[in-house]
Amino acid sequence: MNTVIHSDTQIGLVRLRVHNLTRSIEFYQSVIGLNVLKREEKTAYLSANGQSVLVEIEEHVDAVRVQPRTTTGLYHFALLVPTRKDLGVVLQHMLEQKMDIGQSDHYVSEALYLSDPDGNGIEIYADRPRSTWKRDASNHYVMGSEPIMWRELLDEAKDEQWNGLPQETIIGHIHLHASDLELAKEFYVEKLGFEVVGDYKAMRALFIAAGGYHHHIGLNVWAGIGAPSPPKGAIGLVYYTIILPDSTARNDVIKRLDKNGIDVKTNEDFYVFTDPFGIEIRLACK
Template sequence: MPTSLPAESRIGRVALRVADLDRVAAFYESVVGLARLDESPDHVSLGAGGARLLELHARPDLPERGPDETGLFHTAFLLPDRASLGDALSRVEGRSRLTGASDHRVSEALYLDDPEGNGVELYRDRPRDEWPTVDGRVRMDTLPLDLDALRTEAAGENDAPPETTVGHVHLEVSSIPDARAFYVDTLGANLRQEWNGAAFAAAGEYHHHVGLNTWNGRERPGTGRGLDRFELLVPGDGALSALHDRFDADAVAVESSDEGLTVRDPDGITLRVRVDD
């Protein structure tokens, strides 16, 4: 059976459990620039260009995520160019606040938190021929980002461009070796970089679709609010079937439905794999 994810695979929708649905949805509209696509009293879907990128589910009955619970580090929204990242900076500085800003050599990124503490990254990729690589792996770094220069790139747009996607999801896990065994050995992602309590894995030669870190000493599966699940989109039924076979071979419990395959990683984080539309 195939042992690697097809290079065309990518991240799909991210779903969050939140307490204050209206407040959190308003943040992703006004600060991230997503459009509200549909809603009900306990659910809001948001996206860009008509594509659903984020689902918010009202769960005020749940406690806040505990300080030792694994789960989401950030959802990373990929913008198509530097001008749209400049616009994002304008929205953040006018309506929220940055928690960080970095040049990662492969990308430029802004960091912030939503009103309930869920991490958000807004970033743009540098051209792939500029990505530093050694022995087939990318060499990401965390360097200062020149915000003054980025402000001059802003085009004055209030909405995220229609090309916006979820470029990657970064998770807080309890063990890098255990998480790497799941996402690399079983799922078939390529290990693109590993350093300082973190690992980065991707389909094909992207810098990463899934980030993993143990920086905050999380030790137990999340039961409170925060990440509900995230999606991996694969190109066709054959790729989905091959993943089902790999999950079976590694004794990973699989739930099959019309929406695809649902599995849980070693920390209980829910991953749904479905065919790309």
């Protein structure tokens, strides 16, 4: 049994709980650039390529909305676009939409930040070439939070027509509020099998990944050490998915979890378990 998760592991779809489905669909289509692949009475399935689902949204009109940075759960999910030019087109579109956006140059990537109508955090970003990523003496990626070069990005767009997100867009990573980073490391690294690629104690954050990526999962304690889980059924993250390349790689993960006493439930298409912070995770195969 392998002790490290397969190098081709990726983050798959995320499912969010929202107050108003129609309002959310309008936002994710007109602002973010995803398309409705399928719609049910209370749920919509959103896609960039018309085939695979990236985001599911489910409506709960009476769900509680918690104050930001007060519980564990979603900080943001991150949509990775293929090129810097694509990110420039996104930026141009956001400015035309008069959206309130954040931004950051992380050295390994450039990112834009915003929230959906229910406060669910979203990052849209483009990676810099992996050959330019630098590691420190601890073999962790050197990352920062500098202003992006707005004009350069807009010049990349060159007045390209906005047609939604590129078909190659994927969920690049997910960033979570945890209540204890040592507990997070024990679970996600020692039990689940991800590798530490950034232990940023000054930032109170831990970044982990498979296959040498700059991070597939970010974990922070910005909601406070010992932060509680959100109330059951609250607005926010319902679950996120970890995608393994095949059933062998998935079974390795399941064996590790079972060995460590983690309760894994089965379904026809996925396996489901919960992290120490009440966050539901599903395992699936490509």
